[in-house]
Each structure stands twice: as C-alpha cells, then as structure tokens.
Amino acid sequence: MALIELEDVRRSFTVRTRTGRLRREKREVHAVDGLTFDIEAGACVGYIGPNGAGKSTTIKMLTGILVPSSGQLRVAGVDPARERTALARRIGVVFGQRTTLWWDLPLRDSYELARRIYRIPDARYRANLDRCVELLELGGLLDTPVRQLSLGQRMRGDLAAALLHDPQVLYLDEPTIGLDVVSKGRVREFLRQVNREQGTTVLLTTHDLVDIEQLCDRVMVIDHGRLVHDGDLAGLHAVGMSERTLVVDLAEARPPIEVAGARVVKVDGPRQWLAFPAQQSAAPVVAAVAERYPLVDLSVREPAIEDVIAKMYARVAIG
Numbered sequence: 454m455a456l457i458e459l460e461d462v463r464r465s466f467t468v469r470t471r472t473g474r475l476r477r478e479k480r481e482v483h484a485v486d487g488l489t490f491d492i493e494a495g496a497c498v499g500y501i502g503p504n505g506a507g508k509s510t511t512i513k514m515l516t517g518i519l520v521p522s523s524g525q526l527r528v529a530g531v532d533p534a535r536e537r538t539a540l541a542r543r544i545g546v547v548f549g550q551r552t553t554l555w556w557d558l559p560l561r562d563s564y565e566l567a568r569r570i571y572r573i574p575d576a577r578y579r580a581n582l583d584r585c586v587e588l589l590e591l592g593g594l595l596d597t598p599v600r601q602l603s604l605g606q607r608m609r610g611d612l613a614a615a616l617l618h619d620p621q622v623l624y625l626d627e628p629t630i631g632l633d634v635v636s637k638g639r640v641r642e643f644l645r646q647v648n649r650e651q652g653t654t655v656l657l658t659t660h661d662l663v664d665i666e667q668l669c670d671r672v673m674v675i676d677h678g679r680l681v682h683d684g685d686l687a688g689l690h691a692v693g694m695s696e697r698t699l700v701v702d703l704a705e706a707r708p709p710i711e712v713a714g715a716r717v718v719k720v721d722g723p724r725q726w727l728a729f730p731a732q733q734s735a736a737p738v739v740a741a742v743a744e745r746y747p748l749v750d751l752s753v754r755e756p757a758i759e760d761v762i763a764k765m766y767a768r769v770a771i772g
C-alpha cells in the first residue's frame with residue numbers, strides 16, 4: 454500500500470530581483486517541477502539532491518506547510534494542506550538544524566506537552582516514552598533543560614518527541630548533521646529499529662551518503678525540482694561511476710603504492726589517497742594495502758552527493 458503518493462506535483466515561487474537602481478524584475482522559480490512517485494508503507498527512502506534542488510519544498514508540501522501550485526498529493530490517506538490536523542497525528546518531523554523542543558524546559562516537559570497536544574492515551578505514552586528513553590539512552594537527561602544538552606543529546610531528544618504519538622511517517626531533515634561519529638551511529642541504529650521493528654515509514658533528507666547506505670533501500674535524487682534517479686544506492690554509484698577514497702598514513706613516505714582495485718590519486722608525504730569504486734566494499738583494498746605496506750592509520754571518505762550527481766550528468770551527456 455502506498456503511504457505517500459505524488460502525481461505531477463509542482464510548486465513555483467515568484468521572486469523579485471533587482472536589475473537596476475529602480476528596476477525590479479519578476480521571475481518564476483520552479484522549485485518542484487512535476488514530481489510523481491509513490492512510497493510504500495514501511496519503506497525507508499533517502500531523498501537527496503544538491504542545494505536548492507527542491508527537497509525542503511517537497512517536505513513542506515508533504516507536511517502541509519506549503520500548498521502545491523498544481524498536482525495531487527496524499528500522505529497516509531489525507532491531503533496534507535487541507536487536513537493538517539488529521540495529518541499531524543500521522544506524521545513526525547525532525548529537523549537537524551532546528552529543535553521542536555522547548556528550549557528552557559526540561560526534556561520531560563516537552564514530552565508532556567506532546568502528550569497533551571496529540572492526546573496520547575496514558576498507557577501508550579508511557580510505553581513509547583520508556584522505549585525511546587531506553588533505546589536513545591535519555592534516562593539521565595529527562596530533567597535537563599534543552600539548552601544545556603549537547604547537539605547529539607538534543608537530537609536524540611528530538612527523535613523521541615517526534616515518535617511519542619506513533620506516527621505512520623517520519624520525515625527527517627539532516628538528522629545527523631554536525632554529530633560526532635558515535636552520536637551518528639546511535640541515531641542511525643535507533644532509526645533502523647524504528648523503521649524495521651515499528652514499521653514506521655521514513656523519508657530521509659541528508660548530505661551524508663553513509664546515512665543512506667546504512668538505512669535506506671531506496672534513494673531518490675532530485676535536481677532542479679525533478680526526479681533524476683530512483684533506485685538503490687549501488688545503482689546511483691554505478692550510474693555516476695562514483696568513487697570512495699581510502700586515505701592511508703604509511704609508516705614512511707613512498708612513491709605511489711600499487712594496490713589491485715584502487716589507484717593513487719594524491720600523495721602528501723607518508724599520506725596517500727586511493728580511489729576505488731563506491732559500490733565496492735573498502736575491505737579488500739584495506740587488506741591489500743595492509744598486507745604489503747606498514748600502516749599507521751587509515752580512513753574511508755564517501756563521495757559528496759554533489760560529486761555523485763555531477764558525475765551522473767557527465768555520464769548521461771557522454772552516453
């Protein structure tokens with residue numbers, strides 16, 4: 454069953470730009486330009502694209518904040534802009550850059566407010582809160598005012614707030630932005646549980662391809678308001694021929710090393726950068742380097758979403 458349905462959805466904005474000292478010109482920006490897609494109940498879908506591609510505009514229409522200029526849109530059986538109250542009970546929203554929690558209140562009070570706003574029955578509220586507190590390790594933080602929480606703690610607090618009313622759909626906008634590696638891991642693990650065990654449908658906007666790799670079985674790429682890819686991440690990497698980079702710190706400076714399946718793209722003293730196809734595991738390349746050269750440290754860098762999309766276009770232009 455499709456839980457989110459879009460049929461030729463468009464949204465334009467009229468912007469006025471200055472063209473001279475006194476002259477202003479009206480221009481139409483097609484932020485979303487004919488989107489058609491379905492998302493099945495229980496799916497976890499990545500929604501990515503370069504800056505200004507139309508992601509936020511899409512999410513705003515899906516949450517009923519913006520009305521489409523034209524087209525049909527349904528979320529969990531309702532028209533978002535017309536039935537905002539009914540929709541609010543069925544969706545949860547988390548913005549990585551903003552909080553929905555009350556800044557000066559302890560976490561516990563924000564949750565209590567959510568309980569009243571959504572009229573969550575007591576037993577359900579208690580069960581959901583207990584589960585979130587346990588999985589997100591919020592136990593010691595419930596009485597702390599939100600402004601005193603670290604970014605990672607606040608994000609975990611926001612996730613719990615978005616899920617107390619058992620939404621069918623969870624929209625996440627950059628949920629791991631600015632978090633350290635450990636906090637990112639915790640947030641991803643929690644989201645995986647929410648999606649796989651609770652069956653919550655997740656739509657995730659992110660600039661971090663690792664979020665997509667670890668959580669989503671489908672990724673949609675939007676650019677200039679249009680869908681330019683809909684498939685799995687490996688498919689996206691394959692179309693874009695994108696590459697990940699293994700950065701190795703050798704015990705000593707050397708000329709470019711030779712490793713099967715990867716090529717050295719940069720050398721700086723004992724540090725070398727090796728590119729390899731993004732859809733392949735880093736493990737064989739790491740093993741091949743470690744077998745032949747003494748290593749001090751290593752890390753893997755994901756391609757930037759902008760690069761993947763640029764390569765995808767270059768490929769289409771050549772092909």
Ligand SMILES: Nc1ncnc2c1ncn2[C@@H]1O[C@H](COP(=O)(O)OP(=O)(O)OP(=O)(O)O)[C@@H](O)[C@H]1O
Nearest residue numbers: 466468482484502503504505506507508509510511
């Ligand atoms: N309220 C508005 N008024 C005028 N133009 C707008 C408005 N909202 C968005 N736009 C324009 O619509 C286009 C799409 O913007 P949108 O915020 O949806 O992109 P995005 O993919 O979310 O970008 P980012 O990754 O930077 O958040 C951009 O050209 C933007 O300038």
